[in-house]
Amino acid sequence: MSTPHKWASVIHAWADGKAIQYRFIDSANVWHDYSSNGGGSLTFGHGHIEWRIKPAVVRYRVALYRVLESNMTGTVADEEGARYAERLSSFIRWLTDWQEAEVPA
16 A cells, blocks of 8 residues: 555645645745646645645634623624624624634645
8 A cells, every 4th residue: 555645635635626725844834825827837746845725714703792790702704793793782892803714624
């Protein structure tokens, strides 16, 4: 039984049409979207490049509420949820602006 290629999961994801990203190991922790439209070749053999399946991104905002005698927090994930939260009598204020977080594949 042979050992799978180091980037086998990324190669399969790319072949299935999923978005992938790369970064140069010696540079800052900045991931770049790979695009075949850019004219560059897709090479998984360079030791100075790492690959990953592009993670999904979730968007959220944290609200502060007053429920009975306690302060509580809650999150919303879209504008409709934010409008609903602001209409609640328990809503005090937003604790954050809109945030984004990567969700690993």
